[in-house]
Amino acid sequence: MAKLLEVKNLQTQFLTSAGVVRAVDGVSYDVDEGETVALVGESGCGKSVSALSIMRLVAEPAGRIVGGEIVFKGRDLLKLSEEEMRDVRGRDIAMIFQEPMTSLNPVLTIGRQLTEGLEIHLGMGPAAASARAIELLGLVGIPDPARRLAQYPHQFSGGMRQRMMVAMALGCNPALILADEPTTALDVTIQAQVLELLQDLSRRLGVAMLIITHNLGVVARYADRVNVMYAGRIIERGTAAEIYADPRHPYTLGLLRSVPRLDEPIRAKLDPIEGQPPDLSRLPPGCAFAPRCAYRVERCTEVPPLAACGAAGHMSACWVSASLAKEPVA
Amino acid sequence: MSDALLEVRDLVKHFPIGGGMFTKPVGVVRAIDGVSFSIRKGETLGLVGESGCGKTTTGRCILQLERPTSGSIVFEGIDMVTLDAAELRAVRRRVQVIFQDPYSSLNPRMTIGQILAEPLKVHGIRRDKGERELRVRELLAQVGLLPQHDKRYPHQLSGGQRQRVGIARALAMEPALIVCDEPVSALDVSIQAQIINLLEDLQSRLGLTYLFIAHDLSVVRHISDRVAVMYLGKIAELADRKAIYDEPLHPYTRALLSAVPIPDPKIEAKRERTVLRGEVPSALKPPSGCVFHPRCPIAVDRCSAEIPPLREIRPGHWAACHLA
Amino acid sequence: MTHYILKRFLLMFPTLFGVAVLIFLLLRVVPGDIVEVRFMAQGQYSSEAVMAIERAKLGLDKPLWQQFTTWMWGLLHLDFGVSMWTGAPITEELKLRFELSLQLAIMATVVATLLAIPLGILAAVKQDTWIDYAVRVFSIAGLAMPSFWLGILMILAMLIIFKWLPPMVFTSFWVNPWENLAQLIWPALAVGYRYSAVATRMMRSAMLEVLREDYIRTARAKGLWLKLILSRHALKNAMLPVITVIGLEFAFLMGGLVVTEQVFSLNGLGMLFVEAISHRDYTLTQALVLIVASVFIFVNFATDIAYAWLDPRIRYR
Amino acid sequence: QTPQYGGELVFTVPSEPPSYDGPREQTFGLIHPIAPHYNTLLRVDPTDPTGTKPIGDIAESWTESSDHLTFTFKLRRGVKFHDGDEMTSKDVKASYDKIIFPPEGVASVRKATYLVVKEVEAPDPYTIRFKLKWPSGAFLQSLASPWNFIYKADILAKDMHWYESHIMGTGPFTFVEHVKGSHWVGKKNPNYWDKGKPYLDGYRALFVRSHSAQVAAVRGERSLTQFRSFTPADKEALTNAMGDKIKFQESAWDCILLVAINHTKKPFDDKRVRRALSLALDRWSAAETLSKIAIVKDVAGIQVPGTPWATPPEELKKLTGYWPDIDKSRAEARRLLKEAGVPEGFTFTFYNRGTPMPYEPLAIWLIDQWRQVGLNVKQQVVEAAAYYGTVLRKPDAFDVAMDFQCGYIVEPDLDIYKFISHDKNDDNYGYYTDRVLDELYEKQSRATDAAERTRYLRQFERRLLDEEAHYLMTLQWHRIIPQNARVHGWQITPSHYLNNQLDTVWLSK
Amino acid sequence: MAVTKETLESIARAGKPRARWLQATYDFARQRPLGAIGAMMILVMVLVALTANWLAPYDALTTDYGAMLSAPNAQHWLGTDTFGRDVYSRMVFGSRTALIVGLGASFIGATFGALIGVASAYFGGRIDMIVQRIMDVLISFPLIILALAVVAILGTGLQNVIFAIAIPMIPRCARVVRSSALAVREMPYVDAARAAGFTDARIVLRHMLPNVMAPYLIMLTAFLGQAILLEASLSFLGLGVQEPVAAWGLMLRGAAIEFAETAPWMGFFPGLAISLAVFGFNLFGDSLRDALDPRLRTQ
Numbered sequence A: 001m002a003k004l005l006e007v008k009n010l011q012t013q014f015l016t017s018a019g020v021v022r023a024v025d026g027v028s029y030d031v032d033e034g035e036t037v038a039l040v041g042e043s044g045c046g047k048s049v050s051a052l053s054i055m056r057l058v059a060e061p062a063g064r065i066v067g068g069e070i071v072f073k074g075r076d077l078l079k080l081s082e083e084e085m086r087d088v089r090g091r092d093i094a095m096i097f098q099e100p101m102t103s104l105n106p107v108l109t110i111g112r113q114l115t116e117g118l119e120i121h122l123g124m125g126p127a128a129a130s131a132r133a134i135e136l137l138g139l140v141g142i143p144d145p146a147r148r149l150a151q152y153p154h155q156f157s158g159g160m161r162q163r164m165m166v167a168m169a170l171g172c173n174p175a176l177i178l179a180d181e182p183t184t185a186l187d188v189t190i191q192a193q194v195l196e197l198l199q200d201l202s203r204r205l206g207v208a209m210l211i212i213t214h215n216l217g218v219v220a221r222y223a224d225r226v227n228v229m230y231a232g233r234i235i236e237r238g239t240a241a242e243i244y245a246d247p248r249h250p251y252t253l254g255l256l257r258s259v260p261r262l263d264e265p266i267r268a269k270l271d272p273i274e275g276q277p278p279d280l281s282r283l284p285p286g287c288a289f290a291p292r293c294a295y296r297v298e299r300c301t302e303v304p305p306l307a308a309c310g311a312a313g314h315m316s317a318c319w320v321s322a323s324l325a326k327e328p329v330a
Numbered sequence B: 001m002s003d004a005l006l007e008v009r010d011l012v013k014h015f016p017i018g019g020g021m022f023t024k025p026v027g028v029v030r031a032i033d034g035v036s037f038s039i040r041k042g043e044t045l046g047l048v049g050e051s052g053c054g055k056t057t058t059g060r061c062i063l064q065l066e067r068p069t070s071g072s073i074v075f076e077g078i079d080m081v082t083l084d085a086a087e088l089r090a091v092r093r094r095v096q097v098i099f100q101d102p103y104s105s106l107n108p109r110m111t112i113g114q115i116l117a118e119p120l121k122v123h124g125i126r127r128d129k130g131e132r133e134l135r136v137r138e139l140l141a142q143v144g145l146l147p148q149h150d151k152r153y154p155h156q157l158s159g160g161q162r163q164r165v166g167i168a169r170a171l172a173m174e175p176a177l178i179v180c181d182e183p184v185s186a187l188d189v190s191i192q193a194q195i196i197n198l199l200e201d202l203q204s205r206l207g208l209t210y211l212f213i214a215h216d217l218s219v220v221r222h223i224s225d226r227v228a229v230m231y232l233g234k235i236a237e238l239a240d241r242k243a244i245y246d247e248p249l250h251p252y253t254r255a256l257l258s259a260v261p262i263p264d265p266k267i268e269a270k271r272e273r274t275v276l277r278g279e280v281p282s283a284l285k286p287p288s289g290c291v292f293h294p295r296c297p298i299a300v301d302r303c304s305a306e307i308p309p310l311r312e313i314r315p316g317h318w319a320a321c322h323l324a
Numbered sequence C: 001m002t003h004y005i006l007k008r009f010l011l012m013f014p015t016l017f018g019v020a021v022l023i024f025l026l027l028r029v030v031p032g033d034i035v036e037v038r039f040m041a042q043g044q045y046s047s048e049a050v051m052a053i054e055r056a057k058l059g060l061d062k063p064l065w066q067q068f069t070t071w072m073w074g075l076l077h078l079d080f081g082v083s084m085w086t087g088a089p090i091t092e093e094l095k096l097r098f099e100l101s102l103q104l105a106i107m108a109t110v111v112a113t114l115l116a117i118p119l120g121i122l123a124a125v126k127q128d129t130w131i132d133y134a135v136r137v138f139s140i141a142g143l144a145m146p147s148f149w150l151g152i153l154m155i156l157a158m159l160i161i162f163k164w165l166p167p168m169v170f171t172s173f174w175v176n177p178w179e180n181l182a183q184l185i186w187p188a189l190a191v192g193y194r195y196s197a198v199a200t201r202m203m204r205s206a207m208l209e210v211l212r213e214d215y216i217r218t219a220r221a222k223g224l225w226l227k228l229i230l231s232r233h234a235l236k237n238a239m240l241p242v243i244t245v246i247g248l249e250f251a252f253l254m255g256g257l258v259v260t261e262q263v264f265s266l267n268g269l270g271m272l273f274v275e276a277i278s279h280r281d282y283t284l285t286q287a288l289v290l291i292v293a294s295v296f297i298f299v300n301f302a303t304d305i306a307y308a309w310l311d312p313r314i315r316y317r
Numbered sequence D: 001q002t003p004q005y006g007g008e009l010v011f012t013v014p015s016e017p018p019s020y021d022g023p024r025e026q027t028f029g030l031i032h033p034i035a036p037h038y039n040t041l042l043r044v045d046p047t048d049p050t051g052t053k054p055i056g057d058i059a060e061s062w063t064e065s066s067d068h069l070t071f072t073f074k075l076r077r078g079v080k081f082h083d084g085d086e087m088t089s090k091d092v093k094a095s096y097d098k099i100i101f102p103p104e105g106v107a108s109v110r111k112a113t114y115l116v117v118k119e120v121e122a123p124d125p126y127t128i129r130f131k132l133k134w135p136s137g138a139f140l141q142s143l144a145s146p147w148n149f150i151y152k153a154d155i156l157a158k159d160m161h162w163y164e165s166h167i168m169g170t171g172p173f174t175f176v177e178h179v180k181g182s183h184w185v186g187k188k189n190p191n192y193w194d195k196g197k198p199y200l201d202g203y204r205a206l207f208v209r210s211h212s213a214q215v216a217a218v219r220g221e222r223s224l225t226q227f228r229s230f231t232p233a234d235k236e237a238l239t240n241a242m243g244d245k246i247k248f249q250e251s252a253w254d255c256i257l258l259v260a261i262n263h264t265k266k267p268f269d270d271k272r273v274r275r276a277l278s279l280a281l282d283r284w285s286a287a288e289t290l291s292k293i294a295i296v297k298d299v300a301g302i303q304v305p306g307t308p309w310a311t312p313p314e315e316l317k318k319l320t321g322y323w324p325d326i327d328k329s330r331a332e333a334r335r336l337l338k339e340a341g342v343p344e345g346f347t348f349t350f351y352n353r354g355t356p357m358p359y360e361p362l363a364i365w366l367i368d369q370w371r372q373v374g375l376n377v378k379q380q381v382v383e384a385a386a387y388y389g390t391v392l393r394k395p396d397a398f399d400v401a402m403d404f405q406c407g408y409i410v411e412p413d414l415d416i417y418k419f420i421s422h423d424k425n426d427d428n429y430g431y432y433t434d435r436v437l438d439e440l441y442e443k444q445s446r447a448t449d450a451a452e453r454t455r456y457l458r459q460f461e462r463r464l465l466d467e468e469a470h471y472l473m474t475l476q477w478h479r480i481i482p483q484n485a486r487v488h489g490w491q492i493t494p495s496h497y498l499n500n501q502l503d504t505v506w507l508s509k
Numbered sequence E: 001m002a003v004t005k006e007t008l009e010s011i012a013r014a015g016k017p018r019a020r021w022l023q024a025t026y027d028f029a030r031q032r033p034l035g036a037i038g039a040m041m042i043l044v045m046v047l048v049a050l051t052a053n054w055l056a057p058y059d060a061l062t063t064d065y066g067a068m069l070s071a072p073n074a075q076h077w078l079g080t081d082t083f084g085r086d087v088y089s090r091m092v093f094g095s096r097t098a099l100i101v102g103l104g105a106s107f108i109g110a111t112f113g114a115l116i117g118v119a120s121a122y123f124g125g126r127i128d129m130i131v132q133r134i135m136d137v138l139i140s141f142p143l144i145i146l147a148l149a150v151v152a153i154l155g156t157g158l159q160n161v162i163f164a165i166a167i168p169m170i171p172r173c174a175r176v177v178r179s180s181a182l183a184v185r186e187m188p189y190v191d192a193a194r195a196a197g198f199t200d201a202r203i204v205l206r207h208m209l210p211n212v213m214a215p216y217l218i219m220l221t222a223f224l225g226q227a228i229l230l231e232a233s234l235s236f237l238g239l240g241v242q243e244p245v246a247a248w249g250l251m252l253r254g255a256a257i258e259f260a261e262t263a264p265w266m267g268f269f270p271g272l273a274i275s276l277a278v279f280g281f282n283l284f285g286d287s288l289r290d291a292l293d294p295r296l297r298t299q
């Protein structure tokens, strides 16, 4: 399949009073057409910032994209003018945000928020746009869509709002949807509803998706390929099956081990990853995970590990990844 | 159950909305609608359920942060609902809380030392300043923090460290019962396990009793002795964790369990899931009969007419379903 | 929503009653009475006997509760009574002045709003650039000038530079709209500028907050233009605090423009207020306080309704 | 210059009439807009700069009986009220009865001035007769009071309070409108008895509180004059800006700020201390300096300088506190203070009324003068409306305070009544009893011979200001009236209550 | 203005850590030049007030009738007033009153307002409603009546002008602070304090009040300037400093207006001083507000 999106060596930084935060520090990944790719990693490792960088919506002037390329359908998005970029946003690439509660404008009706993108990008008239909006709401499973257009976000439940975000993203038939933790704010039953919907749509309409999350269970269920991020870098990449069955980075391994699982017998103790996530403005010289790593060797604290490619594109950035192969996941 | 540390009987909490000085309330939110359970000394009761089903409100009623509309909360033989403000202050030492959000549950303007020393001083647990400092260090050590952390402000700590401070604050009062309201939900997966281990460790060392509120079923399974499943202000099912997870009786419990994704693509590929239809109904206008019936995959006519009581279907396994 | 409006509406009455009681008592606590002011302050001989007659005539010799009930009884019949100082019915005293003050307050509010909203938005969008600084300095400058000093400077400047003189007699809008506007435009500009300061700063800060809301990011992610984002997505959300401030100021403009009225020779409520108090004209002062309080409370009420109009979350409560 | 007819005289009035009833009010805010609607029995000669000479207004002539107890006035014929009815002695009698013998519930503030009157008679429609209880040297002047409007007897008979809110007089101008807070308009009375007058077509009084706005109005020729007073600074600014388009008339003003020294308080019960307070004041040089910044000028005794009863400066200089050699005077002050046991740096509070001009500059001056004899004085301003009630009328409340005396006509009886003993006079804020003064007052009042009266007045002045130093005089006020060059036919007098009928005023084109 | 979680955190961040205050000052100056200018103005004012005795060439009370109304010259840098008193010296001494009244009134007004606002938000319900209505009533009263009542009840003097100015500020501050406090009240740490069995007073004072610092500070600085202006306008009621003592407001009244045209320096310089002070406090307050709000932080 053809590459739809290729992020190459992306670097995004924030200037803060505490120093330069390297939120995304040389990240590369790609998304094929129609594929669902996951980006996982713990809180604050730079997942959202990398997605915002693709949309060029990093909060300026504090945040800046300082390097790399974002090639979408053969064009480097970073080289487009603001006007050209505006056409890409919403039209070619749509984004679903983490917080459905705050990401919808509380004072505008659902209809208004759904139709404005259609009017701008597809040049639809108000009537056509509303018809399409009703269709979209129906598509995401909101009952009685025609009546809903006149309602306001606060009259929707959390799950409905999240579905409304999905409908908004689907509006202009984008080629790629960036879904930034689309279900974190929802409880399990609603989470399942929304994710099933997304997967279904992506299959039917052939939309490519980048799902950002830190829920490993979600990834396991919905993603084709997985990128694991830690402290602004991709530290492991591969197909979902490989990553779960054969993690090659101690962080991935630790992550998989630390969560209790319903399908396992109850353990007496969980195995946490000890220590704290690193401060992105003061990263150590070597591997960022080294201070917490049980497999640390001397080289880890001095030299950043190189990305080593294993079988079939399974990559991991760890000096000792080879020796991890035998470790049991749980 | 005579060895119960806490016994909640027919707890009801309604929130009036839209009422004012001159106008009648336009409605009530039935946040809790007749909940009963008890917790034995030294055990952990897990409380799960969808968002908005009344878990937090139950916890807050037990803490007497909300006055219940009706029902009783008997703690160590005393009905807390009947106490006046002064008596309550004394009992409150024994019931403590750990909040979900480690970022906002610590006063940003106080140092960790001040936060921990304040209850000691106010309740006269340690009257002497030196003793207090000693106790603060002890508490910090107990939750795995360093003594020098006492001079720090909350914002200078990470989320996991803050949650530890929250636990230490609860411990400072030497409580018998701790209400843990989603203590790990806001934490990073890599830190979650640290905190859960700490809670378990403290329980075994200090003989604490926990009411553990969460919506992550895997975590609840790990930590609880017994589990109660709530739906829309009512208890749907209550049993030992093994019973709940292995042989759930209530269709809602089954749906919940099947919705939890398992971090293993191979298993996920095979698993069958019951995706519930529809939304959580509003607590303003709960459905008639069994509140779950509009979403229930196996509902029958009777479910919309008759409210199912919480029945002991097997010994120690309670469920509120006509079809269980 | 109707409940809400009704409740807010009904709440106005106890508040007004509180105002009435308080002003009644405060005025009696403040020393000096109207008869003294009238007969002792002119440097001429005055006897206690004459003053006693006058006090009796004004009913000031009656017990307080009786004075209060008389006043309240009148109010219930929408009768404010007569001014103790001039003996004329208060409604007659107020008619023209109220019209003028109201018109000036409205015009000044329009000026302030027209200044504050665009400037505030501009400053917020260009935060921390020289445009932002210029807007902030411009708006604070209006507040920083002591008003009585500003007044003198203004008279002199207009007289010497523009040869413009305040009109001596107010022309009602209904009589001659053009002349009326020509008379009031300068004071409206001056007052509007001065009172735009707070609203501008409020607009700026509210806009700054709104611009960082998630839904603005959503709007940008949809590929909307900046202008559309500002006008459709940001403005309505940022308006709430601005409306509050403008509402609070409106009430102040109704009764507090003493200096402006002096400077521009306007016959409005502000001067009357000061005079009524300095004369210890109880009935007139009470009426004025009640009127200004009603305006204030009503504007407060209207602001809340405006909130509801702007924000559906309030509307559908 | 021959008077020209026509035109509207626009002038500003710094305050507004409370009611329209002359005998009830005391403010110039009533006189300035309302006096042109009325006549009085006598008036002060509008051409007399001392403001002391009574002439007839609606009285054509009068006779005084030899025992000085009966005054008989012949009234003009053909005097008509604005409604066309003729005015007769019955109206005069009714008007004066209301002032002198007010029925219950009617306030007449100047009733005390006419205690001497036993009876008012109207023997025929054109004669009015006043019978007195004792002889009075001041009685004729008191009939020239600008307040004593002649009202219509029929109206008074129906409603004693009618005139509080209505106008119906015989004066040179008829009433057109009063817009509250804004302006008052009068227009020429075509049937005025004084044929050929008034010259003006009408007048318009604008109520403007702000002083700066009044000055601006004169400068912009929106207002042609103001009848109270402008300040020296205004005069300078207006002269600079308007050149010969503006002229000024100035006069000593029958108002003066006094220092009330509370005799019930130590050490002010000691006359040495009171005299020291007076000796500390450099009045003669203040006349030069303060007159540049405030509406005060002449050094005065108990009478307005330049008027018939006033003490000439040469004699005044002999009084304590009026010595030309200030160093000697201050040395004496320090000596007296020491003798009285008042320590150097003695501190007291000087109470002042919250009215800026000229209270504030005078207070600053007083405090500065007292500082120079070693007294440490603080000023405490009290809001104007509360000043009398909380300070002056409360003997416990103050030590030394600013007091004020102002006359609507220059006449010793009116001007010095204030200084007689406290038990006879509510307005004595020194709270002293001095029978000698009381006796002198009565003697001068009943003296019908001018020389005799002068003698008593001098004695009174010496006792009040020098020997006992009961009260201190500051500087006499000074009146500065701006007039647009087009305004003619108006003569300044020492009182801002006088000469406001406007019948003689005319405008050049 | 809702107080968000971040706001509260950042207040703490900006407020306390002592070791970093120099750094914080530097950052503030670099990022908010206007605020730094404002702070400088305030600092100059404070220094002038403290060193008035050294800075002023003349005593504030010395009159010189020979030099009345002289324009600025070598002896009198900013000219003299109607009594020949040195305008510059009087301004230097007058800065004290301005500071005392400005700081005193705004501190009392803002603090009481904040207390009432916080308590009202904390107790909520009926108490809140009644307190808010009382605030409405207070706001409806013109300053002059309240000031007169203060004179009547408390008397005159410097401390009472501070009260007179502070009282009308209270309801305004209470309103603004209450809206923030409503959000603070929902913070779990307040619940934690309640669960710990602390008294209401303790929770209001120790746990809530410090967390509404941002609106409090903004109101405080905004009031500061106003208070200086108001002090001048109340002196005719006998409130505040009285002649011949020097105060900026007094210097601007009476004679200064009288001689605005012929001796403009008398009012111009004190007027300028007041304007600059108001400017300084407002600039500083604005920037402080920006600095305390994390969402407004650009860097």
Ligand SMILES: Nc1ncnc2c1ncn2[C@@H]1O[C@H](COP(=O)(O)OP(=O)(O)OP(=O)(O)O)[C@@H](O)[C@H]1O
Pocket (backbone or CB within 6 Å): A014, A015, A016, A021, A023, A041, A042, A043, A044, A045, A046, A047, A048, A049, A050, A059, A062, A063, A181, A214, A280
């Ligand atoms: N506006 C900003 N200013 C400064 N730092 C920022 C800003 N936005 C993000 N960061 C920092 O960039 C880093 C990456 O943030 P990002 O939001 O991408 O994390 P994330 O992986 O999406 O985490 P989460 O799972 O919590 O959403 C974090 O350390 C964050 O503190």
Ligand SMILES: Nc1ncnc2c1ncn2[C@@H]1O[C@H](COP(=O)(O)OP(=O)(O)OP(=O)(O)O)[C@@H](O)[C@H]1O
Pocket (backbone or CB within 6 Å): B015, B016, B017, B029, B030, B031, B049, B050, B051, B052, B053, B054, B055, B056, B057, B058, B215, B283
């Ligand atoms: N103070 C209140 N006023 C009105 N309604 C309330 C109040 N507090 C809670 N509720 C309502 O009560 C119901 C139960 O809320 P509660 O917070 O207990 O849910 P929860 O189970 O803890 O949910 P979550 O998982 O989202 O924390 C909800 O419908 C909520 O909206």
Ligand SMILES: [Mg+2]
Pocket (backbone or CB within 6 Å): A047, A048, A049, A098, A180, A181
């Ligand atoms: Mg994120």
Ligand SMILES: [Mg+2]
Pocket (backbone or CB within 6 Å): B055, B056, B057
């Ligand atoms: Mg909860």
